[in-house]
Amino acid sequence: MNKRILLTVAYDGTAYSGWQIQPQGETVEGTLNRALTELLEQETAVIGASRTDAGVHALGNRAVFDTKSMIPAEKFSYALNRYLPQDIRINASKEVPDDFHPRKTNCEKTYVYQIYNAPFPDPTRRLYSHFTYVPLDVQKMKKAAQHFVGTQDFAAVSTFKPEVESTVRTIMQITVEAEEETAGPAEKKHAGMITITVRGNGFLYHMVRIIAGTLIDVGCGRLQPEQIPVILESKDREKAGQTAPACGLTLREIRFIPEPEVGAEDAD
């Protein structure tokens, strides 16, 4: 009997050319497929919920695969981890309905972008945050962030992709938290690690990284919080900040709505 298994996947994206299999370079998808194929002794491939870019990390990406294996669904995390490198870990596995598709199901995604704001870089933080030594005004960043909340056209803060039909998305919540609360580059204080957390129902290409880059511009005074609505209305990518580097971005969680369960509905 064929079963569809849903995995929760955490990875350090540093060594990978992103999620999706590429002609060149190691990918998370490719590494997962190889591990599954080895474990099951049969060619097996996953379908991922989110195709994260090169260098982006994840704590809770999700992916499905089909198998006739007798391994209990919940044991796949343990079984698979033995075939995976330390920078990819399966944190959970369970059976879901046969027709569950992780990219065609309504969901909420939570991304985290980390900015390390200090006089000197910290080599032990360099792989998981973007370093900037210009003191950032965290209060202004918090204020600016609120303008991104809501159902809006996010064309100005995304990289154009011709195949995307609509650039309207909903951001439910954004928070900006810092080790040290600062107000103003005037006072020349550094905020330490700044964590931007964004929860939404879908994201356009580069959207979180451009929001992060725009908030950095606000933090160092190049933009004012009040300019955010004007930038969004313009739908002009040129008006927003730079695309902040991939290493600062982590896909923290994907919550399917409803969460798929076998038995709950048609487990044919």
Added chain:
Amino acid sequence: MNKRILLTVAYDGTAYSGWQIQPQGETVEGTLNRALTELLEQETAVIGASRTDAGVHALGNRAVFDTKSMIPAEKFSYALNRYLPQDIRINASKEVPDDFHPRKTNCEKTYVYQIYNAPFPDPTRRLYSHFTYVPLDVQKMKKAAQHFVGTQDFAAVSTFKPEVESTVRTIMQITVEAEEETAGPAEKKHAGMITITVRGNGFLYHMVRIIAGTLIDVGCGRLQPEQIPVILESKDREKAGQTAPACGLTLREIRFIPEPEVGAEDAD
């Protein structure tokens, strides 16, 4: 005119066989010497304050070198960083008296040991913390930690080295902080990242890592806080916990007493 320059050195120890030059393997000292020799176009070597082990990180190790270069002392951090890989950064540089020796000067060192206590490992934390899934009782760890404070014989929590004359050292302060405060593995709650911070006037070989390993034993109930004084009195390495892995350890700061300054004394 010869000058002695003191550097503050931060590094991610993951890729290095420790500080000290080895017959095999890349070292922090070796990499610094190569960068200095390239920058100054003259064979140059540093003397480090702390010879950290393979895989141990540092935010504030310190090292001196001598040069006749005209580069202003304070500019060496910028100049040298251009010749160093991203996992080694010089955060400060200044001139010190000619006879200042970083290992023969009274100092206070602060080490941090990080334990990631969660149901599943987080690949983005794996290089800078020791993962353990057994729920740890943070309250008991805090209590046990206080028994290490003071001037005591730390033979039981160090790896024997024949050349060391005395195993008496002074620990000024230990703190144990966790993302989630827990009490008891009974309640089966995970503490998240646990940070042990130890400040002392010198440390024996493996001392912080064995203290961390012993506190983990307390946290999971294998040892009681009251047993720490008995273990220390025994001077028996076998009675303490395991040497916790190197990756969890970071040398945060070395404070010289007094802090060396040229002009302050004999700058012959």
